[in-house]
Amino acid sequence: MRGAALLRGGLLLSFVLFITLPLAMVLLEAFGADWFGARLLPAHWTLRWFVWAAETVDLVSVLLNTVEIALLATVFTLAITVPGAWAIARYRLPLRSILIGAILFPRMIPEITFALGVARIFYALHLTNTAVGIALAHVILAAPFAAVVLVSSFEGLDPRLLEAGAVLGCGPLSLFRRVTLPLALPGIVAAALFSFLASYNDFVLTLMVYGSETVTLPVQTYLSLGNGYLSVAAAISTILLIPSILFLLGMLRMVNPETLLGGLKGA
Amino acid sequence: MSVLAPRARIESIPARVNPARLRQIFIGGLLACPLLLYLAAAFYYPLAYTLAESVTPEAGTGWTLGNYASFLGSRDGLGVLVLTLWLAFWATLLSILLSLPLALFLRRRFFGRRALQFLMMLPITIPALVGALGLLILYDRTGWFNVVLLRMHLIREPLMIDYTIRGLILFYVWMFFPYGALVIMSGLGSIDPALEEAGRVMGASPLVVFRRVLLPLLRGSLWAGGVMIFLQCFGAFSVPLLAGGDLQPLGVKIYRVANVFLDWPLASAMAVVMGIIQAGLVIAYQRAGRARHLA
Secondary structure (H helix, E strand, C coil): CCCHHHHHHHHHHHHHHHHHHHHHHHHHHCCCCCCCCCCCCCEEEEEHHHHHHHHHHHHHHHHHHHHHHHHHHHHHHHHHHHHHHHHHHHHCCHHHHHHHHHHHHHHHHHHHHHHHHHHHHHCCCCCCCCHHHHHHHHHHHHHHHHHHHHHHHHHHHCCCHHHHHHHHCEEEEEHHHHHHHHHHHHHHHHHHHHHHHHHHHHHHHHHCCCCCCCCCCCCCCCCHHHCCCHHHHHHHHHHHHHHHHHHHHHHHHHCHHHHHHHCCCCC | HHCCCCEEECCCCCCCCCCHHHHHHHHHHHHHHHHHHHHHHHHEEEEEEEHHHHCCCCCCCCCCHHHHHHHHCHHHHHHHHHHHHHHHHHHHHHHHHHHHHHHHHHHCCCCCCHHHHHHHHHEEEEEECHHHHHHHCCCCCCCCHHHHHHHHCCCCCCCCCCCCCHHHHHHHHHHHHHHHHHHHHHHHHHCCCCHHHHHHHHHCCCHHHHHHHHHHHHHHHHHHHHHHHHHHCCCCCCHHHHHHHCCCHHHHHHHHHHHHHCHHHHHHHHHHHHHHHHHHHHHHHHHHEEEEEEE
16 A cells, blocks of 8 residues: 555656646746756856846837737637627527537647738738737637637526516616626636637747737747747746746636636647 | 537527517627628638649649649658658657546545646646747756756766657657546546446456446547547647757648748648648547447
């Protein structure tokens, strides 16, 4: 029995190390100086790579770009998926399963397969190298999952509550504002958070449509690595990681991890 | 997807078309319009554009399959395809072998189970670029992995992992195994514990119970998780772009052909092949799932 417990503990420990060590390395690289050779830890701790990133690649404006694009993408996604999901959930539309398939299809094929066409068309429309254009591209990634979350949230609304509201004299608008919206809010918030994260983290599509004015954190990480600044790339990565970690902590408190599967996608 | 299963409506609508039904379709269609128009313009039109570009000859009018021929007919092109499938196959197999014991461990309630679930979600939630960066540092010749093994005298020379095929497979496993683990965990959760107990009561050892009771019941989940991991590996881009070195699977190759060699028609043909393979796998898998469900 004792041996089995030890084996179990050992396996779990190696699993934890397997998962966490790569990220620990990013942090060591970002906050350490003179870390080379066979040293396990950096010789000094420093914030110099963050300062470097701020000075040489204008980290602050890169961060602002990324957040601006992510906020735009979130607003665009909600603007089209809230009514769309409402229609799918509450109206008996014809061709329903084809409709749902068409909405989910963008998540079934690798990003790079449609990123080529997006790059060509956005370039022709002068949408590349603009925050709006990049946000519009990110909506392709965010909309399918947001739609799934919203449809299931709208379908879960108890119709009796809406009827009760109507019987008690609510007009359609105040019914929406005072009954529907509060009930659907958790789903809408989840869809918004997911959309923000999908845009903030996206690399593949951004790589195809970004320009010098619209460098985002993932793209800057890649560019800094390409220029050989490993520590600067690690410093940028550290900032890039923050929303994902917050998102995970928040989501794990609220939902079962399995339900997140459809939306998260590492390219 | 179960969340999208049709539900009973409140309104009872007669089968024949009546004004109320028409009005419902009209308003519903109007509400769905922005989403559908957006997807048509930003996703389906680019997809069609890529398809059209892939059959455009270099000069003049008409159409050609030359780009497909030069991709699928060349040793290089086939090599890319084989490399992509090879990486995906091994990464999937190893991921399942890692996920299964993990899911079995995580089944019991114990202190820190929630924290472990959180950890398991990390690789698929964070940007793949950051993961690739950390993996490259960890498995470098002078990284922790090699230094610790050297100090423990388990190896004499540092192992070459970064920029090798086995390294890339290892990185894929790190990045994509949670898809499998989560599916298997949910499969395990839906197995009636009474079945296991029955096996135990009849005198089967834990190993026999696992092999004769759990494993057959888990077969569907194992396949589902495996397919999901395989699709992720097949479509991988950031990890091989950063950590592949000279190894360029399909996703990276498409990007290079388009952005470095500026041969967009060839890149488009490769993208179409990639999209068809992936969509084909998804559809074949869903068909198989439905057939099993009906049987």
